[in-house]
Amino acid sequence: MRIKQLYVAAGQWSVSAVLICSAFASSVASADNSVDLGLEEGMRKAVFIVVDGIPADVLERVHTPNLDLISNAGGYTRAFVGGAIGTDTESPTVSAVGYQSLLTGTWANKHNVWDNEVRHPDYRYWDIFRIAKAFDQKLQTAVFSTWEYNRTRLLGDTLHAAGGRKLDHYVDGMEYDLARFPHDPDSLYIRAIDEHVATSAAEYISDKGPDLSWVYFQYTDDIGHFFGDSRQQDDALQLTDAWVGEIWKVIQQRQKLLAEDWLIIVTTDHGRSRQTGKDHGGHSQRERTTWISTNSRHLNGRFSQTPGIVDIVPSIVNHLDLQLPELIRSQLDGQAFIDRF
Ligand SMILES: [Zn+2]
Numbered sequence: 001m002r003i004k005q006l007y008v009a010a011g012q013w014s015v016s017a018v019l020i021c022s023a024f025a026s027s028v029a030s031a032d033n034s035v036d037l038g039l040e041e042g043m044r045k046a047v048f049i050v051v052d053g054i055p056a057d058v059l060e061r062v063h064t065p066n067l068d069l070i071s072n073a074g075g076y077t078r079a080f081v082g083g084a085i086g087t088d089t090e091s092p093t094v095s096a097v098g099y100q101s102l103l104t105g106t107w108a109n110k111h112n113v114w115d116n117e118v119r120h121p122d123y124r125y126w127d128i129f130r131i132a133k134a135f136d137q138k139l140q141t142a143v144f145s146t147w148e149y150n151r152t153r154l155l156g157d158t159l160h161a162a163g164g165r166k167l168d169h170y171v172d173g174m175e176y177d178l179a180r181f182p183h184d185p186d187s188l189y190i191r192a193i194d195e196h197v198a199t200s201a202a203e204y205i206s207d208k209g210p211d212l213s214w215v216y217f218q219y220t221d222d223i224g225h226f227f228g229d230s231r232q233q234d235d236a237l238q239l240t241d242a243w244v245g246e247i248w249k250v251i252q253q254r255q256k257l258l259a260e261d262w263l264i265i266v267t268t269d270h271g272r273s274r275q276t277g278k279d280h281g282g283h284s285q286r287e288r289t290t291w292i293s294t295n296s297r298h299l300n301g302r303f304s305q306t307p308g309i310v311d312i313v314p315s316i317v318n319h320l321d322l323q324l325p326e327l328i329r330s331q332l333d334g335q336a337f338i339d340r341f
Helices: 002-011 014-022 022-032 056-061 065-073 095-104 129-135 149-154 188-209 219-227 232-256 309-320 326-331
Strands: 045-051 075-080 143-146 169-171 210-217 260-269 289-295
Touching: 002 065, 002 095, 002 309, 022 075, 022 210, 045 095, 056 232, 056 289, 065 075, 065 232, 065 289, 075 309, 095 149, 095 309, 129 210, 129 309, 143 149, 143 309, 169 188, 188 210, 188 232, 210 232, 219 232, 219 289, 232 260, 260 309
Parallel strands: 045 210, 045 260, 143 169, 143 210
Antiparallel strands: 075 289, 260 289
């Protein structure tokens, strides 16, 4: 199996180590062409990023150069959340509901997360980290998040019912660190936590190159609730775009130096109301309309057919070349917009 074979060899390297040794390594490379570790195909890696509550029309209007770079490498599309209106799959356009639809590839009638309280998730619908660990326990996983519930409740990390320990590394819970991030009514502390999340993710990915990571940014949604459609929201998006750029930069460094094959998917969890842009939760077209930006060069026709947030898990499964139990596969509501290759 490609991933297993390559893991040990590449795991001995880090980007920083390679950078430090680059002057030396260049002579090695010219001598025996071995800097690529002799790998014929890149080891598959994936990171997905949620930028909370940015409507597609806002993203398309605001200058976001880093997301543009990612989209230009692969593709950009409008997408949707909320399931099918008037059917069992209809799901509130609420944050945690959307995250769980992303994580499990199912709508709320299956994963059973209906609001941000996250009372009783149905862990029979496996999340992508559980899928990865069940396939190969050695795959390295990480979460960087401005909301601790993402790990403790949605993923249910360490819970027996949710598959036990699935994360090898996480950075979250800073919202409870009042000394370092004192709360303020303008959510500047959330901006500071998002920045810490971005820096932590970029450093860890650069150094360790985990096989599967989730990065979650919250500030854009707070600003949306405060100001709605506004210059402030545009500024928050541009700030977050710069953080995404830091992660994209280290991924590109690893791709060049370590012959890894990285998938990055950036998306949002819901749009916002048409009238003010302050609210979400309902099923107006603007609340249901989201977007996906990815560097994948293996996009299929599904990508241009307004994919759903539930299509992301099967797409990551294909990129990482994972296999999943038939029962779990048959439960998925999504279909991959990335082909196996
Ligand atoms: Zn949200």
